[in-house]
Amino acid sequence: MLTTDGWGCGSNRRTVRENLPNSTDVLVVGAGPTGLMLAVELTRRGIDYLLIDEVEAPSTFIKGSVVSFRTLEIFEELGIFEEARKLGTVVHAVVLWAEGRRAMTGDMALLDAPHAYNLHLGQPYTE
Numbered sequence: 001m002l003t004t005d006g007w008g009c010g011s012n013r014r015t016v017r018e019n020l021p022n023s024t025d026v027l028v029v030g031a032g033p034t035g036l037m038l039a040v041e042l043t044r045r046g047i048d049y050l051l052i053d054e055v056e057a058p059s060t061f062i063k064g065s066v067v068s069f070r071t072l073e074i075f076e077e078l079g080i081f082e083e084a085r086k087l088g089t090v091v092h093a094v095v096l097w098a099e100g101r102r103a104m105t106g107d108m109a110l111l112d113a114p115h116a117y118n119l120h121l122g123q124p125y126t127e
């Protein structure tokens with residue numbers, strides 16, 4: 001059992017800290033893709049947790065814009081594949097350019113996978 005008593009917090013975080021519960025079974029630090037995925041899995045297992053992040057709102061800077069074919073399989077397990085598929089754009093090929101020349105082309109259709117493509121879907125949607 002973790003407790004939130006006695007935490008040192010900066011002045012801009014104090015308002016949020018006042019809303020924290022006194023205890024939890026799992027403390028997840030960081031609400032990026034890793035922390036959010038962990039939170040989803042803890043929720044599915046009925047385990048009490050507290051998810052915290054040093055920033056108060058989701059980032060408007062998009063890091064993750066492509067959801068890989070393997071992640072799409074995990075989305076299917078989570079029951080969010082259909083929704084993601086509707087919101088996103090299917091990417092069938094990847095072309096890499098170097099010094100003005102086409103250096104590589106990757107044909108996703110050649111993948112041995114249930115969803116042989118990547119999905120272009122911005123981080124604000126996946127979060």
Ligand SMILES: Cc1cc2nc3c(=O)[nH]c(=O)nc-3n(C[C@H](O)[C@H](O)[C@H](O)COP(=O)(O)OP(=O)(O)OC[C@H]3O[C@@H](n4cnc5c(N)ncnc54)[C@H](O)[C@@H]3O)c2cc1C
Pocket residue numbers: 029030031032033034035052053054055062063064065066067068
């Ligand atoms: C420019 C760029 C483009 C990318 N594009 C893609 C892409 O198209 N597809 C893809 O799959 N991946 C992409 N990635 C990689 C992807 O962003 C990372 O793999 C992913 O964000 C890692 O998730 P994470 O949750 O581990 O870390 P992060 O996304 O870094 O999240 C960490 C979280 O923890 C919080 N935090 C950190 N320290 C503390 C602390 N001490 N206390 C409280 N909170 C804290 C941060 O505020 C943040 O919200 C890209 C990365 C970059 C930089």
